[in-house]
Every structure is written in C-alpha cells, then in structure tokens.
Amino acid sequence: MKKLMLAAAAVAALGFQHSVPAQTGGSNYDDTQVLLAQIQSDRRAIALAGLGLSDAETSKFVPIYDEYQREQKALAEKSIDVINKFAANYDSMTDDAAKTIMKDWFKIQDDRVALMKKYSKRLEKVLPNAKVLRWVQIENKMNALTSFEAARIVPLAQ
C-alpha cells in the first residue's frame, strides 16, 4: 500500500505517470514538491504553446496563470492528503473514515470548479473571450487526463 500511496499521490498531484521518477530515498514530501514544480512548469508551457498569445497578451496572461497555478498546487496537495488518508485506512476502513474521505474529496472537487470559474473571469478582463475559452479547453483537457490517471490508480474501497 505504501507504493500505492507514493504513486497515487504523485499522479494525483502531477498527472503524468512518465513524470514520476524512481524514489531515491529522499523524503516523500521533497520528492512531491519537486514533481509538483515540474508539472506546473510543464502545464504552463503547454498552455502558452496552445494559446498563441501576442507579446502583450502573454505579459498579462502569465502573472494571472502563475497565481492560478499556486492555487492549483494547494489543491493538489490536499488531494495527496486525501489519497494518503485513503491508503492509510484502506485495509481497515471504518464508516467514519469513508465519510470523511468522501467529504474531503468533494470539497476539493468543488474548489477546482470554483477556481476555474474565478480565473476564467479574471482572464476575460485581459484576453479576448475566444482565447479564454481556448484556455479553459486546454486546462480541461489536461485535467481530464490527469484526473483519469489519478482515479484509475487508486483501488476501489473494499
């Protein structure tokens, strides 16, 4: 289950399995932080490559996107906590633990939807609407891939 915790936490936070390096004996926390930074950098590059912004648009977009990423990272860390809680309780899950895990997980999902809404509104003020729509589509595609991988790797409750 420990292996699951590491893999699931990394995938939940970072998405892409190929980004997960072998464990080298360092602390899991440090490893996760390194991986989080890497995937955030990758996501930023993907968003910028996909948006085709002018220089003026880029200079307005990037600071807002970096703020968005900081809030995303906080949510990713909360997801890791929930997965770790799930893994720690997996073999002897009580009803109370299951209820708490569900509640925490849903809260994170709510926050993700709210985050996307909040930042698309902010971007609407500095970019053309069609480019904001394109940004939301790119984020949705990335989130869909990462969420699929993260959920797939976590075993179903017994």
Add this chain to the structure above:
Amino acid sequence: MRFLPFAALLVLAAVPQLAMSQEGLKADEQILLQQVMTDRRAVYAANLGLTDSESRAFWPIYDEYEAKVKKLNDRFLDLVNRYVADYETLTEAEAAGMLKEKMAIEEERMKLKQAYTKKVAKALPAKKALRYAQIETRIDNMLRRDVYGLIPLAR
C-alpha cells in the same frame, strides 16, 4: 467543420462499438446516451456487491440521479452542437456565453453528484458509498478524457 456527426461522436466516444447512422441524429444521440446509462448500471451492478436489501435502497436513488444527469448531458450536447455549428465564425459574445454555460453545467453536475452520493451514503454502508463514488468518478473521468479529446480548441 462537419456539424451533424459531432455530437454523436461525443457519445460514441463512450460506446465506440456502436455504429452511427447519418439520419435522425437527435434520436441517435438519445439512444446512445441511453446505452451509456445502461452500461453504467451494469458496471454498478457488477461492482458494488449489493445485498438484496441494499439493492432495493440503492436503485431508486440511482434512477432519480440518472434522470437528472441525463438533463445535464442533454444541455452539454446542445452546447457542443452550438459550438461546432458556430466554430468558424464564433463571436466574442458567443464565446463568453458558451464559457458561462459550460461553467454552469459543471457546477450543477458537481452539486448533483454530491447530493446523490450523500443519499447513497444514507442508504448503504459508507464504504460501499465510497466505492460507488469512486466508480462514478472513474467513469466520468474516462468519458471526460475521451470527449474533451474530440472537441477542437477555439480559434
């Protein structure tokens, strides 16, 4: 961009084994949505390991949930159809309207999912409710991955 086959394609992403007719696409969309829902039911029936009394408690809740989800799926299909129809000439106002509608659908989907998972958690042991929520999430994620992969980015 070809408009007609697109919405059907979205649903076909979930049930690729089904062939698509070129006529009566609205009706076909509904048939395909029904197929997806039937498949979901089969997945739950096979994976939740419900006792008879749990089944009696679970399925009416699930049926109610499914009927509401179908309305949201219909809204999403309408949105995608409009997007594809307007794709070449999408105005700023249309883009803003579509963005708003997409956000509204997502919020409602999340609210619905949580409200009904709570109902399921009152009817089933919490561990089975958690298992239900995990399966629901996996299916949604799979559909989302396939559907978003098919929708072209705005220009």
